[in-house]
Amino acid sequence: MVVIGRVLRAVVAACAVAAFAGCSSDDTPEPDGTTISVDTVRNALLKAADVGPTWKTPAESAAPGRLVSICGADTAPAAVPGNPQLVSAPLSDEGTEGVQSLTQIGLVYEDTVSAATALAALRTVADACPPSVSQPAKTGDREEPAYTETARTAPLEEGGWIGFVTTRNKQYDKEHAATADVAVAAVARGNVVLVDQYAIYRLGKSDASANPQFSADWQKLVGTTLNRIGGQ
Structure with missing residues (x-):
């Protein structure tokens, strides 16, 4: 089981974190002769029980057939490139001091x-x-304090x-001490592109390092799913 640290329930429905995805010709994967089936990908996506005891499938989630926002802020979700078969599995963990979410x-x-x-x-x-x-x-309906969000994109190989x-950090104004961290990994192998978004929102925090485990957590989640697809 991949256990991601508990984040306590918060009043954050209107402060949900944004997310993103992306890639360049330098990151184009080499063909490996492997054809991965839809069932293989569907079965590899993490379930709530795979992540931790406080995680669950949210009652409401993004409309099926859509990706996450790449640039965050008020930008719309990215369009799905081409004409693939799409499978998805959203998960969340809500607490009194924050929220975590995973969109696969x-x-x-x-x-x-x-x-x-x-x-x-x-x-x-x-x-x-x-x-x-x-x-x-x-x-x-979408009340949210003022904030500044920074982002950087780096190559990823696994x-x-x-x-x-793409990793993002959102700092809210000083009157609303809170931070949000988001990572969207987009990786390809053979005929599959996997887009994983991990987001964590924490109340009562006002520094950029409010969640020191953020990097390790998103890497653990992404790596587990990729290993499961590769192990089918």
Whole structure:
């Protein structure tokens, strides 16, 4: 079981973290002659019991057939490149001091070329995201304090999977001490692109290192899923 640390329940429904994905021609995976089936990807996606005892499938989640936002802030979810078969599995862990979420999306293409092209398209979007965005406070149904969000994208390689990860840190204004960290990993192998988004929102924190385990946690989640696909 992959156990990700408990984050206590919070009043954060309107402060949900944003996410993203992307890739470039430098990250294009080499063909490995492997065709991965939709059932293999579906079975490999983590279930709540695989992550930890406080995790569950949320009652409400993003509409099926959509990716996550690449640039965060107010940007819309990225369009699904090409015409893959899509499987997804959202999970969440809510507590009194924060929320964690995991969105897993498998894009299963007919061939390796289509998957590599899709990964490159996503990376192009990620590369166009600004490194820092400041947003004023929102009111209404999506109330949220003002914040500044920074982002960086780096190559990612894991067990024959090649792509990138975009990590983001959101700092809210001083009157609303809170931080949000988000990682979206987009990697391809053979005919599959996997997009994994891990996000954590913490109340009562106002420094960039509020969650020192963030990097280890997203890497553990992504790595576990990739190993499960590779082990089918």
